Amino acid sequence: MTAAPAPAALEFDQVTFGYGRLPVVREASLRIRQGEFVALVGPNGSGKTTLIRLGLGLLGATHGVVQLFGTDASSFRERWRVGYVPQRASGATSLPISVGEVVRTGLAGQLRPGRRFTRRHRERLEHVLDLMGLAAVRRRRLTELSGGQQQRALIARALVTGPRLLVLDEPTTGVDAEARAVLRESLEHLVTVEGIAVVYVSHDPEGFAGIAGRVVEVCAGRLVQVDAGAPAPSVGRP
Ligand SMILES: Nc1ncnc2c1ncn2[C@@H]1O[C@H](COP(=O)(O)OP(=O)(O)OP(=O)(O)O)[C@@H](O)[C@H]1O
Numbered sequence: 001m002t003a004a005p006a007p008a009a010l011e012f013d014q015v016t017f018g019y020g021r022l023p024v025v026r027e028a029s030l031r032i033r034q035g036e037f038v039a040l041v042g043p044n045g046s047g048k049t050t051l052i053r054l055g056l057g058l059l060g061a062t063h064g065v066v067q068l069f070g071t072d073a074s075s076f077r078e079r080w081r082v083g084y085v086p087q088r089a090s091g092a093t094s095l096p097i098s099v100g101e102v103v104r105t106g107l108a109g110q111l112r113p114g115r116r117f118t119r120r121h122r123e124r125l126e127h128v129l130d131l132m133g134l135a136a137v138r139r140r141r142l143t144e145l146s147g148g149q150q151q152r153a154l155i156a157r158a159l160v161t162g163p164r165l166l167v168l169d170e171p172t173t174g175v176d177a178e179a180r181a182v183l184r185e186s187l188e189h190l191v192t193v194e195g196i197a198v199v200y201v202s203h204d205p206e207g208f209a210g211i212a213g214r215v216v217e218v219c220a221g222r223l224v225q226v227d228a229g230a231p232a233p234s235v236g237r238p
């Protein structure tokens with residue numbers, strides 16, 4: 001007897017969505033396997049952010065189905081399994097709290113009243129601070145950091161629950177070459193060592209060159225596969 005195949009980390013099946021009457025995402029089908037790194041590219045306004053907000057269940061599809069780890073995105077409850085850094089999340093960076101505290105807020109969902117901050121949480125916190133190169137600045141206020149460090153703190157916050165899917169929307173905007181290199185290295189580790197699936201939205205191909213298994217272009221709300229580095233591409237339905 002063969003075991004059932006693992007569900008995809010994220011799957012869009014013929015998804016259509018519009019904010020008004022005009023569709024912004026059109027019949028999009030895409031299957032992101034666990035452990036896979038998929039880059040989403042496309043011009044401004046093509047629908048990339050809308051697509052990932054649909055993928056995270058933050059918007060509901062007009063037609064079609066979105067699933068996270070085999071569960072309909074609208075009823076998916078295991079939020080810790082998904083880390084998300086929204087595009088231009090800089091609002092959070094004006095908070096007058098330290099880097100360590102910001103990263104710890106990522107655990108809020110797991111630390112509801114009555115749940116303790118355990119050794120496992122602490123170890124994970126240390127791990128992500130190290131991974132994102134933030135250990136030395138953990139006591140500094142977020143407002144005192146550079147844009148690139150702030151961005152890494154927001155990514156560390158998204159990683160602190162130990163997610164199996166990480167969604168990054170334009171993570172390198174306003175980030176210099178050195179900080180981009182640190183981010184790149186961390187992402188490589190996450191994919192190759194921790195086996196996390198990553199969806200990486202970007203206009204900057206250098207950020208994902210050599211890491212992305214697939215590059216998918218969003219073109220006026222439709223998906224077009226640009227590059228199939230890894231096997232088993234499934235854009236446009238197999
Ligand atoms: N909240 C909203 N209400 C109405 N229309 C919206 C909303 N958000 C986005 N849109 C429209 O949907 C379309 C797709 O926007 P989206 O933000 O998904 O594009 P994008 O590919 O992420 O662009 P960028 O590269 O600039 O981030 C655009 O025409 C945009 O104006």
Ligand SMILES: [Mg+2]
Pocket residue numbers: 048049050087169
């Ligand atoms: Mg966007």
